[in-house]
Amino acid sequence: MSKRSDSWLRLTHVVASIEADLSKTLQRKHGLGLSDYRALHRLSLSPDLELRMQELAAHLGLNQSSVSRMVERLERSGFTVRDLCPNDKRGVYTVLTDKGRTCLESAQPDYEAALAASLKDHGCEDLLSAAFIKAE
Template identity: 35%
Template sequence: MVWTRRRYLPIRVRLVTPIARRGRRPYDRSVTRGTLTAAELVVWRTLLRAEAQISRRLQADLLARHDLPLGSYEVLMHLGEAPGGRLRMNDLADRVLLSRSGLTRLVDRMQRDGLVNRRPCPYDARGMYAALTSAGRDRLAEATPTYRQGVRDHVLSRLDEPDLRALGAILDKLADEEIPA
C-alpha cells in the first residue's frame, strides 16, 4: 500500500510473464495476485534482507577461515547428521533447499574436492546416495565451530530470550508446510 493523506491505498502485485507481454493469457499465479499493505511489504522485504545478510556473513566466515562455501558446509552438516553419513540425493536436496540439478552441481564440486562420494542406491537402480568421506568429516569438524560462532554472533547475540521464543514461534508457523516438488 502507498501512504497518501493518512490512508493506505492497496498496491496490486501482479506477475508479468513473457507470455502475458505477447498478449496471451498468463498462467494463474494466485500467490502473486492480491494486495500487500505497505507494512506487509516492509516485513516481507526485511525478512528476505535479513536472511540474505545472515547467509552472506556466515559464508564470509566459512570462506575466510576454511575456504568452504556455506552451501558445501550445509551438505556436509546434513550428511554428518545422517545415519551412516549418507543420504539419497533427493532427500539431501530437500534438506539443503536446492533443486535437484543445483545439488548435483554442488555435489560434483564437492566430490572433486574429495569431501563426498556418490554411491548407487542398493534397492533403487535410479537412485544415488551422497556419502561423507573421511576428508569431508574432517572438514566438517574443522568448520563447525566457525559456523556455530557465526550463528551466535550474527543472530543469537542480537536477540534476548523473549525475542528468541517469539522468533521461534513465528518461524515454526512459516516452516510447517511441505515444500512442493
C-alpha cells in the same frame, strides 16, 4: 505497502545479510560455500552418513542440478563419494567421507561463532527467541 509486507521485506534482508556473513566466514576460513557446509552438516545427521541426491536437494531447498554440481565439488575435495543404491541402480547416494566429517568438525565452531555474531549485529536474538516460544 502494508506493515506485514514491510516486516517481511526487512526479515528477508536480514536473513540474506546473515547468510552472506556466514558464507564469507566459511569461504575465508575453510574454502567452503554455505550450501557445501549445509550439505556436509545434513549428511552428518543422516543414518549411515548418506542421503539420496533428491533427499539432499529437498533438505537444502536446492534443485537437482544445483545439488549435482555441489556434490561434484564436494567429491573433488574428497568430502563425499557417490554410491549406487543397492535396490535401485538408478538411485544415487551421496556419502560423507572421513575427510568431509573432519572438515565439517573444523568449520562448525567458526560457523557457530559467525552465526552468533551476525544474529547479534542484526538484532535477531530476541526475534529468534520469540519465534521459538510461539512455535512451542
